[in-house]
Each structure stands twice: as C-alpha cells, then as structure tokens.
Amino acid sequence: MTRVESIILVNTGYGKGKSSAAFGVMSRGWARGWRVGVVQFIKSGKWKTGEKKLADHLGIEWHTLGDGFTWESTDLDETAAKGRHAFEVASQMLASGDYDLLIFDELTYAVKYGWIEVNEVIEALKTRSPKTNVVITGRDCPVEIIELADTVTEMRKIKHAYDQGIKAKKGIEY
Numbered sequence: 001m002t003r004v005e006s007i008i009l010v011n012t013g014y015g016k017g018k019s020s021a022a023f024g025v026m027s028r029g030w031a032r033g034w035r036v037g038v039v040q041f042i043k044s045g046k047w048k049t050g051e052k053k054l055a056d057h058l059g060i061e062w063h064t065l066g067d068g069f070t071w072e073s074t075d076l077d078e079t080a081a082k083g084r085h086a087f088e089v090a091s092q093m094l095a096s097g098d099y100d101l102l103i104f105d106e107l108t109y110a111v112k113y114g115w116i117e118v119n120e121v122i123e124a125l126k127t128r129s130p131k132t133n134v135v136i137t138g139r140d141c142p143v144e145i146i147e148l149a150d151t152v153t154e155m156r157k158i159k160h161a162y163d164q165g166i167k168a169k170k171g172i173e174y
Contacts, residue, residue: 108138
C-alpha cells in the first residue's frame with residue numbers, strides 16, 4: 001500500500017445518495033480537523049437544506065452557485081454562466097492550498113451540459129494543491145474524470161420513493 005497526500009473520489013450514477021455520501025465525507029473530514037469547502041454547481045439557495053445548515057454550524061465554507069434545476073431555468077445562458085462561475089470559484093479553491101477537502105456537488109452536470117470543458121476540469125484537478133482531497137458528485141460523470149479519480153462509486157437505483165409519487169422529504173433528500 002502506498003500513502004498519498006490526497007485523492008479524488010467520484011460519486012456518480014442514477015441512484016440516490018451521491019451528494020449524501022459526499023456530505024458524510026465532509027463531516028468526517030471536519031471531525032479530523034480538516035479545512036473543508038463545498039461548491040454546488042446546480043443547486044440554488046432556494047432550498048434550505050440540512051447539509052447547508054450543518055455546514056454553517058460547523059463553520060464549513062459553502063458556495064451554492066447554481067440557479068436550480070435546468071428544466072426550471074428561464075434563462076439557460078444565465079444558468080450556464082453561473083455554472084462557469086462556480087468552476088472559477090472551485091478552481092481557485094483547488095489551487096489555493098487552503099483546503100484539505102473540497103466537495104464539488106453536481107460538477108458532472110456542468111460538464112455534461114457543455115458549460116465547462118472536461119479538459120479544464122482535468123487540468124484543475126491535476127494541478128490542485130497536493131494536500132487537497134476532492135469529492136465530485138453527479139450523474140453521467142465523464143470517462144476522463146473517472147479515469148483520473150482514485151475511487152469511483154456508481155449509485156444504482158433499484159427503487160425510489162419519487163417513482164411512487166412520494167415527494168422529496170426534508171431530512172432525507174434535503
């Protein structure tokens with residue numbers, strides 16, 4: 001076994017739990033005394049989520065930079081610009097050396113939608129501060145990111161309450 005200064009983890013797939021797993025790592029890192037940061041690429045500040053409330057309580061830096069689900073967008077150009085801005089913030093955080101752990105929630109969508117080039121993401125990850133661990137979440141993770149990552153988990157949906165007409169539940173989904 002080899003020890004390394006940092007790793008890249010990816011939580012992808014169509015099952016529930018990608019962000020939830022990342023926020024579990026966030027809590028674990030904080031408990032170890034790590035400086036932790038979160039950038040959300042799609043979610044907006046409209047929902048008052050439990051994980052954001054926890055991060056505020058713990059003093060974890062949190063950036064919710066999206067404007068919500070793309071199908072609800074009234075201006076896709078503005079939505080894309082917000083996604084690009086989120087990546088600028090994320091890139092600065094990666095390079096800064098100020099973080100032991102960064103969570104990039106739903107970054108994969110910003111790449112899938114063409115707001116950010118996958119090569120830009122790869123370059124930012126490769127040139128990150130050596131001690132900065134990264135967790136990336138979202139469906140349809142590009143193969144280039146999967147190949148670079150050290151750990152990749154695919155969440156596979158078997159059954160979901162939403163398919164039965166059950167709305168998102170506070171404390172479970174947000």
